[in-house]
Amino acid sequence: MxxxxxxxxxxxxxxxxxxxxxxxxxxxxxxxxxxxxxxxxxxxxxxxxxxxxxxxxxxxxxxxxxxxxxxxxxxxxxxxxxxxxxxALLPADALGRARVRSLAQMLAADTHPLITPRVRKYLAAEGGFTPDAWKSWQRHWFTTGLQAFEARLAADRETGRFCHGDQVTIADICLASITAVMKVFDINVAGIPTVERILAECEAMPAFAAADPFLQTGAPERAA
Amino acid sequence: MxxxxxxxxxxxxxxxxxxxxxxxxxxxxxxxxxxxxxxxxxxxxxxxxxxxxxxxxxxxxxxxxxxxxxxxxxxxxxxxxxxxxxxALLPADALGRARVRSLAQMLAADTHPLITPRVRKYLAAEGGFTPDAWKSWQRHWFTTGLQAFEARLAADRETGRFCHGDQVTIADICLASITAVMKVFDINVAGIPTVERILAECEAMPAFAAADPFLQTGAPERAA
Missing domain, CATH: 3.40.30.10 (Glutaredoxin)
Structure with missing residues (x-):
């Protein structure tokens, strides 16, 4: 193209x-x-x-x-x-844009930075974290972040087919980006039915499906 | 008002x-x-x-x-x-806005979430972090974040009196927000002359001075 x-x-x-x-x-x-x-x-x-x-x-x-x-x-x-x-990947109205940006940042700013490689390296080298301790750390922050995200989706009347109404926004993109990484690390979070419903909508779209980490250059074979 | x-x-x-x-x-x-x-x-x-x-x-x-x-x-x-x-707290051009947002997120997304109370509580309870280990953690991420920020400011021709040209943007606000917290925890980072120059410009402005944490409701007396 x-x-x-x-x-x-x-x-x-x-x-x-x-x-x-x-x-x-x-x-x-x-x-x-x-x-x-x-x-x-x-x-x-x-x-x-x-x-x-x-x-x-x-x-x-x-x-x-x-x-x-x-x-x-x-x-x-x-x-x-x-x-x-x-x-458009943001709503047209200022309040809607603020909601979508807030949802996106709950995951992209408050959740994801905690489970990056540089944090893993520090905790292993300076904090004595074993691989199991790191896995617990990952699971804790994914769970905390996604359950808070679920609580907002479930409570807000703006939630629709996607995180904000019936159109994909950057909130959906950030949500799918977190769960894509959780699949890489084989981590599941329970009690997030709204999140799961919206993820199924996203995964059915070619733009999301093609971004699957396991389809990218350098990815290992997906576990069976 | x-x-x-x-x-x-x-x-x-x-x-x-x-x-x-x-x-x-x-x-x-x-x-x-x-x-x-x-x-x-x-x-x-x-x-x-x-x-x-x-x-x-x-x-x-x-x-x-x-x-x-x-x-x-x-x-x-x-x-x-x-x-x-x-x-305006963002530049008018799309590339400038992207640079300012990126600078802001280097600190607000990649640095600050690592040193919040919920992380301190987890590391103390689950990771056995002593107060000294927590202080080292704080210092490490403030240093990493601010030195990377300094490297960008020093390298980019867009850097001016403030982080982006001669007008205050959200990048300056995020920078000052990080160093305000560092003052609370009595943490210094060396080797950031451009950051220090810009912070002095910010601190001279009433909007920044009035936001000093020690002037807010509930703050303790400032250490002498």
Whole structure:
């Protein structure tokens, strides 16, 4: 597609934040050339990559016309929304936009940063966390985040077929990005029926299905 | 001021996310009635407060006309920007907005969530973290976040008197919100001259000065 050459996406197969950008690009009919960065081999800490993103995080999103490097998935999603408004991934009204952004940030800001590789490394090296302790940590924050998310979805009259009404928004993208990573780590959370209903709607859409971490470059074979 | 009655802000004296909303309101000439929630006494986990924000986080921002409850500080800042565009806290161009949002999220999403009370409680209870281990954890993430932030500010030609050009943006607000909390916990980070220069500009502005955690309801006497 003609837009494929407009962007580069520095990516790793299982990173939740990269998943969000892949889905948003697909929903808006855009493409990007992916550049594989092997986080497990530490390539995101290489001098070359740190020149692109000093934070060492993925994704990094390059707008080839001008060479700007965008980082932070929610900032990239806002950029795509502002430069390619259709289909809209935010509601039209300010209160609705605030609700969707809040839902997105509950997961992208309050939940996901706690279970990233840099946190795992610190807890293993400095906190003596065993793999089991790390798994409990992951499960705790996924559960806390998703159960709070469920409570809001269940309580709010704005919840519809998706997190906000009947159109996909960045809240759905962030939700699916979290559960995609939970599948990678084989973690389940109970008691989230609204979340599960909405995820089934998302997974039926090609844009979400194609972003499945196990379909990306560098992914292992999916466990049977 | 007439706008004071338009909003309620559920707040605690030292929470970084509440600081951001206080500054944005002041910069835009708006006010809010503050409702004190004592996090140290667990009032943010009370059934009453969980009805307002099931995540148990602060701030919660109530738009009294209609009763909508907004959560997540960056979503609240976007709401204020959309409903009260002047003075603008985001640049006019999409690439500039993406850069400012990315800078803001480096601190508000990648740094601050790691040092919140709920994380401290988990690490103390489940990870055996002593107060010293917690202090090292705090220092590590503040240092990591601010040094990466400094690297971007120092490298980017868009950096000006403030983080992005010569006008205050949400990036400056998030930066000041992090260092305000560091002062509360008496943590310093070395090697961040650009950050320090910009913070001095912010602290000279009444909107930032008035948001100082030690000036808020419930704050202890400042250490001499």
């Amino acid at each position: 003609s837009d494929a050459a407009a962007y580069e996406l520095y990516a790793y197969w299982r990173t939740s934040a990269t998943y969000r950008v892949r889905v948003a690009l697909a929903l808006k009919g855009l493409g990007a050339e992916e550049r594989f960065v092997d986080v497990d081999k530490g390539e995101n800490r290489s001098p070359e990559f740190l020149k692109i993103n000093p934070m060492g995080g993925l994704p990094a999103f390059v707008v080839k016309d001008g060479g700007a490097v965008l980082t932070q998935s929610l900032a990239i999603l806002d950029y795509l929304e502002e430069t390619h408004p259709e289909p | 007439s706008d004071a009655a338009a909003y309620e802000l559920y707040a605690y004296w030292r929470t970084s996310a509440t600081y951001r909303v206080r500054v944005a309101l002041a910069l835009k000439g708006l006010g809010a009635e503050e409702r004190f929630v004592d996090v140290d006494k667990g009032e943010n986990r009370s059934p009453e407060f969980l009805k307002i924000n099931p995540m148990g986080g602060l701030p919660a921002f109530v738009v009294k006309d209609g009763g909508a409850v907004l959560t997540q500080s960056l979503a609240i800042l976007d709401y204020l920007e959309e409903t009260h565009p002047e003075p």
